[in-house]
Amino acid sequence: MSDVTNQDSSDSNTHRKNVRLAFMCLAFFASMVGLAYASVPLYQLFCQVTGYGGTTQRAELPQTTILDETINVRFDANVGDGALGWNFKPVEREVTLKIGETMQISYEAFNNLKVPTTGTATFNVTPQAAGAYFNKVQCFCFTETTLQPGEKMDMPVVFFVDPDIVNAVETKNIGTITLSYTFYEVDEPTNVSAIVPKDVVVQPTPLYSDIKQEIAGNRG
Numbered sequence: 001m002s003d004v005t006n007q008d009s010s011d012s013n014t015h016r017k018n019v020r021l022a023f024m025c026l027a028f029f030a031s032m033v034g035l036a037y038a039s040v041p042l043y044q045l046f047c048q049v050t051g052y053g054g055t056t057q058r059a060e061l062p063q064t065t066i067l068d069e070t071i072n073v074r075f076d077a078n079v080g081d082g083a084l085g086w087n088f089k090p091v092e093r094e095v096t097l098k099i100g101e102t103m104q105i106s107y108e109a110f111n112n113l114k115v116p117t118t119g120t121a122t123f124n125v126t127p128q129a130a131g132a133y134f135n136k137v138q139c140f141c142f143t144e145t146t147l148q149p150g151e152k153m154d155m156p157v158v159f160f161v162d163p164d165i166v167n168a169v170e171t172k173n174i175g176t177i178t179l180s181y182t183f184y185e186v187d188e189p190t191n192v193s194a195i196v197p198k199d200v201v202v203q204p205t206p207l208y209s210d211i212k213q214e215i216a217g218n219r220g
Helices: 002-050 128-133 208-219
Strands: 070-079 086-090 094-098 103-111 117-126 134-139 145-147 152-161 176-185
Touching: 070 086, 070 103, 070 152, 086 176, 094 103, 103 145, 117 128, 128 134, 145 152, 152 176
Parallel strands: 070 176
Antiparallel strands: 070 094, 086 103, 103 152, 117 145, 117 176, 134 152
């Protein structure tokens, strides 16, 4: 009888250990899944704040401090998905501007297909260390873009290079920055009307010309 009791007790302890181990494994798996989903937005936020990987910054208004020093900015264009069917290129390949000066340039996109297609652009700058100092005021990359069959679109980019770029050890000797975009097809374009309440008015991105007029008016 004692041997049977001990065997039952041992089996019960083993079962509890197995259950505990199963719960621990399940909790570990759930935490890894959660971290995987959270890591994407956290990584994007980290890149935006630090400029890591050549990620550019976003500015609401142009820079007011302009240095006498100049810097060259080159423009690169790519289509990463053949299904998109676009020709995509910069209007100008390179510009020279003063550090802190706000500049507007344009890209062009043309839809070669007989059906409308929607794309979204990824972007970065090289050298990657310059990403923390490259600021965009207006850019087509902030939203998805839809082109109708045979449609050609002008895509402006308004940007400036932060004057602090000349103070950082890793960036003070940079003379040329390359801004690169790659367009990819969006399978299911975002339906703004489906995610924005009817009583909310979606404001369009202000044009650079309007921003300049506002600044001039504030200065008197």
